[in-house]
Amino acid sequence: MKLQLKQIFLRPTLVATAAWLFSPLAGWAQDDKSSPVLVPPAAFTTNCQACHMLDQMLVGPSLVELSELYPPSNLDDFIQWCIAPGHKRDNLPQMPAMVHVPKEELKAIHAYIRQVSVGVEKVKAPKTDPYALSPGSVRRPRVERTFVPDSGPASVVVALPTEPKLNVIWDTDSCRLRYISQGEVDRWPYLRSNGNALADVGEIGYVEAEPIFLEESRQYEGYKISPQGYPTFLYRVGETLVMEEIFWEEGTIVRAIRATPTLPAHHLPKSAGDNWGVDAEVTGRALNIIYRPL
Amino acid sequence: MKIYQKTLTLGLLAFVVLSARAESPKFSWDDYYDVVTVPTPEDVDPQIGGLDFMPDGRLVACFHRGEVMLLDTATGEWQQFASGLHEPLGVYVEDEGTVLVVQRAEITRLHDTDGDGRADYYEVVCDDWGMSGNYHEFAFGLVKDSAGNIYLSLGTASGLGGARDEIRGPWNETGGLTHEMFLHGGEHGDWKEKRKTMNVPRMWARVPYRGCVVRIAPGSRKAEVFATGFRTPNGLYVDADDQLWVSDNQGDWVGASKLHRVEEGGFYGHAASLLWGDNPPDVIPMDVPVPELEARRTKAAGLFPQGDAANSLTQIQSLLSSFAPVTTAVPSKAPLVVGEMNHSRLVVYLPDVVNGQQQGTGVHLVNTLSIGMGNNRLRYTADGRSLYLGKTHLSWPGREGLKKVTYNGKPYLMVESVKLTPRGFEFTFNAPIEDPVGLDGYEVESYRIAYHVAYGSPKNELKTERSSRVQIDGNVLTLELAEKPQANRVYDITLPPELTSELSPISSNRYWYTAHEVY
Numbered sequence: 045m046k047l048q049l050k051q052i053f054l055r056p057t058l059v060a061t062a063a064w065l066f067s068p069l070a071g072w073a074q075d076d077k078s079s080p081v082l083v084p085p086a087a088f089t090t091n092c093q094a095c096h097m098l099d100q101m102l103v104g105p106s107l108v109e110l111s112e113l114y115p116p117s118n119l120d121d122f123i124q125w126c127i128a129p130g131h132k133r134d135n136l137p138q139m140p141a142m143v144h145v146p147k148e149e150l151k152a153i154h155a156y157i158r159q160v161s162v163g164v165e166k167v168k169a170p171k172t173d174p175y176a177l178s179p180g181s182v183r184r185p186r187v188e189r190t191f192v193p194d195s196g197p198a199s200v201v202v203a204l205p206t207e208p209k210l211n212v213i214w215d216t217d218s219c220r221l222r223y224i225s226q227g228e229v230d231r232w233p234y235l236r237s238n239g240n241a242l243a244d245v246g247e248i249g250y251v252e253a254e255p256i257f258l259e260e261s262r263q264y265e266g267y268k269i270s271p272q273g274y275p276t277f278l279y280r281v282g283e284t285l286v287m288e289e290i291f292w293e294e295g296t297i298v299r300a301i302r303a304t305p306t307l308p309a310h311h312l313p314k315s316a317g318d319n320w321g322v323d324a325e326v327t328g329r330a331l332n333i334i335y336r337p338l
Numbered sequence: 339m340k341i342y343q344k345t346l347t348l349g350l351l352a353f354v355v356l357s358a359r360a361e362s363p364k365f366s367w368d369d370y371y372d373v374v375t376v377p378t379p380e381d382v383d384p385q386i387g388g389l390d391f392m393p394d395g396r397l398v399a400c401f402h403r404g405e406v407m408l409l410d411t412a413t414g415e416w417q418q419f420a421s422g423l424h425e426p427l428g429v430y431v432e433d434e435g436t437v438l439v440v441q442r443a444e445i446t447r448l449h450d451t452d453g454d455g456r457a458d459y460y461e462v463v464c465d466d467w468g469m470s471g472n473y474h475e476f477a478f479g480l481v482k483d484s485a486g487n488i489y490l491s492l493g494t495a496s497g498l499g500g501a502r503d504e505i506r507g508p509w510n511e512t513g514g515l516t517h518e519m520f521l522h523g524g525e526h527g528d529w530k531e532k533r534k535t536m537n538v539p540r541m542w543a544r545v546p547y548r549g550c551v552v553r554i555a556p557g558s559r560k561a562e563v564f565a566t567g568f569r570t571p572n573g574l575y576v577d578a579d580d581q582l583w584v585s586d587n588q589g590d591w592v593g594a595s596k597l598h599r600v601e602e603g604g605f606y607g608h609a610a611s612l613l614w615g616d617n618p619p620d621v622i623p624m625d626v627p628v629p630e631l632e633a634r635r636t637k638a639a640g641l642f643p644q645g646d647a648a649n650s651l652t653q654i655q656s657l658l659s660s661f662a663p664v665t666t667a668v669p670s671k672a673p674l675v676v677g678e679m680n681h682s683r684l685v686v687y688l689p690d691v692v693n694g695q696q697q698g699t700g701v702h703l704v705n706t707l708s709i710g711m712g713n714n715r716l717r718y719t720a721d722g723r724s725l726y727l728g729k730t731h732l733s734w735p736g737r738e739g740l741k742k743v744t745y746n747g748k749p750y751l752m753v754e755s756v757k758l759t760p761r762g763f764e765f766t767f768n769a770p771i772e773d774p775v776g777l778d779g780y781e782v783e784s785y786r787i788a789y790h791v792a793y794g795s796p797k798n799e800l801k802t803e804r805s806s807r808v809q810i811d812g813n814v815l816t817l818e819l820a821e822k823p824q825a826n827r828v829y830d831i832t833l834p835p836e837l838t839s840e841l842s843p844i845s846s847n848r849y850w851y852t853a854h855e856v857y
Binding site: 087090091094095103131134136137138140141142143144145146174175178179180186187188189190191194195196197198200216217231235236237238239240242264265266267268269270 | 381382383402403404405421422423424425441442443444446451457458459460461462465469470471473474498499502504505506523530588589594643644645646649679680681711731732733734735736792793794795796797
């Protein structure tokens with residue numbers, strides 16, 4: 045968005061708009077150089093301007109686009125939309141109802157949109173993530189939370205320092221590893237839709253069919269981060285405190301699980317088909333599970 | 339960065355706001371407030387969800403994509419303290435120097451156990467609320483009272499999106515609205531098409547405790563429902579008397595953005611969250627007859643008509659005498675100052691109580707382009723002379739980044755209180771005033787704001803009021819109307835911009851008084 049705003053505000057047409065807005069009278073007026081300028085109705089500046097730029101999408105469509113959608117013959121449709129907006133575009137929020145704006149003022153807004161758009165071309169704003177390559181988006185290992193597919197809404201993504209890129213999806217609600225995916229984690233679908241779409245976590249490879257621990261009473265307590273950036277999840281299974289570290293070592297994903305005072309009742313994960321080898325070893329109150337991409 | 343500041347300035351010019359009515363022409367906020375853009379860290383999406391200060395004076399800010407950053411305000415250097423959080427919308431530094439942060443799924447306490455300057459332990463403080471996976475289920479906060487109780491508000495879900503297969507917490511099926519009906523995406527199909535066939539509320543609260551303010555006792559992980567009836571309550575504040583205030587955004591059941599004085603057990607108007615309070619309805623909450631809801635609800639302490647007074651109120655603070663020339667010495671009796679998203683200004687609330695009903699007045703403060711829109715979070719500096727303003731927009735109107743607004747201490751003319759009288763209104767200024775205009779300079783309109791399931795409200799029963807008498811006695815201005823004030827109306831009062839004093843011309847001359855009760 046920062047990049048978009050830079051581009052918007054550098055455009056000469058918008059600078060001209062700024063000049064119009066400083067004119068004290070509504071309607072056509074004269075600026076210092078005695079050339080005619082168009083001043084928006086007060087109801088426009090109060091209710092519309094925050095979302096609608098002249099020539100490109102901001103929160104809502106540009107005035108140029110609105111002018112095309114609502115020629116004078118569609119004035120009634122314009123007023124009706126303002127009073128009771130629908131939701132046509134999934135990538136945009138629904139406009140709040142302008143029910144508090146009298147119809148006469150809506151007509152004036154419509155006229156202004158028509159007038160100010162004459163001769164102005166639409167500008168397409170970029171739709172890519174301006175932070176796609178920032179360290180926070182690509183650093184590995186890293187731990188981040190977002191809405192992901194096939195797991196609960198309170199899940200954690202552990203992006204591992206591997207090539208190809210592997211990710212562990214861990215659900216804090218059920219306190220369990222859900223699956224391992226391959227690919228860069230892309231939160232942009234989530235962010236640009238304001239959370240209405242899920243992040244892309246790549247292709248799901250290994251899926252853990254059921255929790256390791258049989259006890260259903262589990263409470264998530266948080267996680268610790270090692271100096272290398274790996275997480276150790278803390279949770280309780282019944283009354284037992286469990287620490288589960290996840291890291292990458294010698295070509296394998298390691299889950300090092302330690303329980304206090306004793307390892308709760310559990311079963312070991314089953315074989316995971318042709319693409320993943322899974323080994324597990326119990327030593328006292330420790331359980332190590334190793335996931336090996338084949 | 340210079341380029342960015344320059345472009346931002348141009349942007350601000352493009353967003354100048356002209357009022358329909360005359361603002362004070364001789365008064366300039368820029369003569370009293372210095373506004374500085376504080377550069378935000380490189381490579382961090384500069385949308386700010388929370389601000390506070392560490393005991394050593396560093397500013398703590400949490401950002402949209404999950405970073406918690408520390409700013410050395412002397413050097414301007416940022417340092418990352420934590421990352422990976424889920425849309426944090428509040429940060430609170432505890433006495434011990436630990437940092438609480440509110441993210442979608444939980445309140446998290448960030449510990450730096452090894453002293454290297456970065457959090458290494460993300461401890462759950464409370465995750466005792468539901469998540470349907472709907473995009474609009476924000477978690478706002480947090481504040482503490484003097485007993486250490488934490489208060490948090492939970493946004494309702496939006497009917498513009500459905501629920502996910504996997505949710506956290508039980509689904510409430512009251513009125514026959516099952517979880518399955520709300521599923522969308524993948525095999526469940528497109529939500530927009532699906533909802534056409536369903537009786538889906540505009541905003542809904544089907545998992546705990548959406549639309550509620552919850553309280554978490556010290557040492558407890560349990561969230562107790564403290565109050566119900568909120569829609570998008572993006573501002574909480576506990577004043578010096580331990581009184582909780584909460585702001586809410588215009589929408590369904592919310593005819594205008596508003597400010598609430600919140601008491602335990604109260605219902606504040608938005609129907610959806612009644613499912614989580616005492617005596618929940620056995621029908622879809624929006625189908626409860628409005629008279630029944632009216633009987634249950636506590637009305638807003640102040641209504642801020644959309645576009646005119648405010649759009650989408652945000653964080654609340656007391657208006658300190660170090661930040662504005664208010665003469666009120668007791669912080670808990672002082673006016674409140676609130677951020678808003680769509681305009682380059684702050685909003686002040688001047689309280690009044692009539693027949694036991696909390697009500698009051700809205701008025702603009704620092705109404706200058708230089709502060710910009712999107713003022714989501716407000717945090718005073720230790721000396722109270724400056725407010726840091728953290729900005730955001732998500733996919734709505736707003737802006738990005740951080741501003742520091744500093745009052746230069748020069749007194750200016752402002753209204754400190756507005757009280758209803760049997761015949762009109764009594765304005766108390768912070769200095770003796772002169773009115774060179776007289777009765778013709780006063781404009782008053784009044785109207786009703788609807789309480790209904792529809793979005794927002796027209797100005798119902800709009801009428802122009804005739805002023806019958808104005809009297810000035812020192813710093814008190816009494817305005818009488820030809821027709822005495824009526825209950826359940828908002829009075830939009832424009833004082834003459836020519837009102838002046840030895841301090842300055844009047845700073846803000848338009849006031850919105852919410853008159854639930856009258857004498």
